[in-house]
Amino acid sequence: MALKKKGRYWYGDGPEDIQAEMQRYSQANAYPATRFAASACSCGRRVFKLETDEDTGAARRTCTACGNVHLMGDSAEYADEAEFENHECVCGAEAFELLSGVALHADSTDVRWYYLGCRCTNCSLVGVFADWKCEGGDAGDFLAAV
C-alpha cells in the first residue's frame, strides 16, 4: 500500500489504496464500510467515466474502452428520477478506477450505506467521490452489480 498525501488530496497505486481511504472516510461517517468490490466492465476493462446523483442515490459508469453504460448496485431502481452529474478529477481528467464499499446493518448482510471510491488514472488521486444511505438489500448481490 502506498497512499500518499499531497496538499489536500490523497494519491495511491491501486484498489487497495482506494479501500484504505474509504475505510478512513466511512469511519468518520459513523457507518464503517466492511465489504468492498471493484468495478469491471463486461469487456474486462476497469476504467470508467462516472456520473452520480447523491440525493437520489444512483450511480452510472461508462467504460472508456467500449462505451458500455452500467447502472451500479441498485441504481436502476432510481435512475428514472436521477439527475446525473459527471465527475471530474481536480486534474481535469474524467477516467477512474472504481471501488464500491458498503456498511451493513447490525447482525445482517443488508446494505445500510454505500460508498463509491475512485482512483484517477491520470494523476492517481484517490477519494470517496460519493456516498449515500442505501437500502440496497443483500450486500453480496449489491456488490456483484457494481
Ligand SMILES: [Zn+2]
Ligand atoms: Zn468495456
Ligand SMILES: [Zn+2]
Ligand atoms: Zn486526476
